[in-house]
Amino acid sequence: MKKLLLTLAATTALTGAVQAQEIKEFNIGILGGENAQDRLNSNECFRAKMEEALGVPVKIFTPADYDGVVQGLLGGTLDYAWLGASAYAKVYLTDPEAVEVKLTKQNVDGSTGYYSIGFARKDAGITSMDDAKGKSFAFADPNSTSGYLVPGAELAAKYGTLENYFSEVKMSGGHEQTIVGVANGDFDAGVSWADGLGNWEDGYNSGAFRKASDAGLVDMNDIVEIWRSALIPEGPMVVRKALPQDVKDKVTAVTADLWETDAECAYNVAAGEAKDFVPVEHSAYDGVLAARKMQEGM
Template identity: 30%
Template sequence: MRRRSGVILAAIGLGLAGCGGEAKAPGGAWQSQMGEVRMAVRGSEDDPMITRRLTAYKTYIGKATGLPVKLYESSDYNGTIQALSSGQVDIATMAGGGYANVDAQIGDLAQPILTVRQAEGDTGYYSGLLVMADSPYRSIQDLKGKTLGYVDFNSTSGYLFPRSVMREQGIDPDTFFGKSSFAGGHTQAVMALDNGQFDATIIQAGGGDPEHGFTTGAHFTMARRGVVDLDDFRIIWTAGPIPNSAVVVRTDRPQPFIDAVRGAMAALPYDDPEVWRDIGQPDGAAYTAVTREHYTPIIKLRADDIAARRSGERQ
């Protein structure tokens, strides 16, 4: 019998906190082989409902597989990436940049199976360049020589994707801005901007598009909590759409397990709309099937960025 996941994770220092799960008796050969479902998620620092959402997710997957589910919540992007890459969890939800990292480490041993499709049919979101509303900055060009806050090196919308688009537009992000650094998360990036640590920061924006505006993102969630005032901020530049986050599984797990999870999660918004809302998904959205090819552009962006850094072309 394999050792308990929590002990292994603690021993290798992944920084993941086991949330626990209700014990159930395995009901078949593959259930007996697995014993439990281990699922990694990155805790959303801007979401006050995270505990409720994780509990709802855990309960639903447990019913679908007939196995106890343990959720391992990581405090940063790398924790989730390493948990899946090292095989300490069976399944994880991660953004395209995180999956690209996993793909670079273990290749076909991990495979995206689902992503969220919005009611309008879109399967993407955006990076936004956020400034204070009372600042003089009206375009990205106004930020030459100014300070910029990124989210995290492994963040798709908060680092990897917007930097690529800047280069396409003739802006070298390593020399254009006077200084740049990582805030550590989307909420931290907004707070750092609000506190005057940056002139601008990169954030995630969704629930809309550049033409019609957005309705989701860290600053929207923080405003609903009363932490900030939406009117204090302004998005002056966008990049996207970016492929939505993926549900990624280890392909060395039993195929019946992968099929059960894929089917149950695809049916979730229809079978249990309340749980769907509890995990933060909007009405009208649903899961749709994807493969590695859906994230090929992000995989290439990450590989190109790392190659340029190693060659000394980028800072």
Template identity: 35%
Template sequence: MKIFAAALLTTTAALPAMAQDWKEDYRILRIGVTSAENESDRMARWEPWRDYLAETLGVEVEIYTAGSYDGIVQALAAGQIEFASLGSSAYAAAWTETEGGVRPILASQEQDGSTGYYSVIAVRCDAGHDSLDDLEGKVLAFADPDSTSGYAVPNYNLVQQGYDPASFFRATPFSGSHEAGVQGVVNGQFDAAATYINNEVNGIPQRMVAKGMIGEGEICWIWQSPEITNGPVTVRSNLPDELVEAVKQAYLRAPEDAPEAFQSINGAELSTAKGFVEVDHDRYQWIVEMRDWLKSQRRS
């Protein structure tokens, strides 16, 4: 019994050291952030989160940005970043690009318990566009080819509802980001833009009002998609389990341990986020299938 107890004590004492081994190989962790907003605002919003992760994980953390969603997808595929905050479609793109070499671990949850958001088509409130029918022959801006709410979901659902973007609208350019699309509508560059809202008080248009980029009452939305599962925190599948678990726990504890940093990445004072819930690939398989459908439509 004494021999067994001594062996158990030795094994238990070794566990913390084994759990820390990943830090020897990953002295810097890089998190990719997609381009939903302008670069300066994006970095300012994520800097408190970077500081929180660095302190909690005990390693240096860098924020990796790119000019397009695909830049983040390619960085994951090339092993240039360890994990990323992705939209559902960008996750599906990364999963397809890496042939299953990435996996989702967490998705954000709202105060009401929901774990989804909505694509909307935004127009100027004073433009006289009350429904999709009013946009026939007009210009609709999509955000980015790998954006869930800014391209994949509205494109797919509009076709199902009889509004094929390729023939219904005069043009469907990509604005490059959600904010650029909405700003283009306000400025008269586009008649409408696809973007997203979490709910009636939080989303891209509401954040832009809060930041003084557009005026209150300038933007309305005339179409809303079914609920989209919140995009996941995505990690490379070849990372050590101990590293992934450490990252997961840091995210899960953030609402209590670092509430200001947590709310910052979710829209600061407009945030209605509650925390994170664990997710797996099955929750996003329909997004993979939707992207395959969109690709087949483009080929045909």
């Protein structure tokens, strides 16, 4: 994404120094999915790059749940976040003027989507979602796209009321909690997210399984995939709309060029192997917005 960096640099060269003074700090929200300290560690390199580009203190916030980031963006206390499509839909449906969509993750094969993956312990004898009937099942968070909105809708369409199909339906609190919970036997099965590329034993190329595997929290050979959703549009990286234009341009450029300037940092931010961070439009989320409206009875 070098072209984006050069273009933005040219358009902001004359006004950047002045406009950058309009903000005194910059706050990044990181969705739940792994514990707070791991989220801070994974994104520290990104925070430092943002701070260098903006010339003001940059802080990372790791709310306990997805709604903490959503409310931070809506309330103006957070300036930037990588949202899931469902969390973005909630922000947009609450206040269409709160944020601007900028970028999304591009996978190594050039696609910009991912999957909700159903899984269970290998020794549980559950090899399909049909086998999970009457078992305990974990979703991640009510505002998670792959951890609730999409799998909840697809599974309900096939199996009916999920509280009747499974013996128990729980919200684990995040993707990491679901993965560890299933691996430890706290839940019989659950869903998390992955790009579906590469090898299962590695946690696929990117996603929550890859993060958990890299961190040594789970041995992928101990769990098995039992279900896969339709392709989900990768969530957007958004900036608070009220920010000065040069600030929005700079943070977008830093992110867009991350795979070229610091591949190790990009790996941490992307939750594994990816190709790039590329521009995306609001229209990419029309389907998720419609699903969210239906879910909320709007």
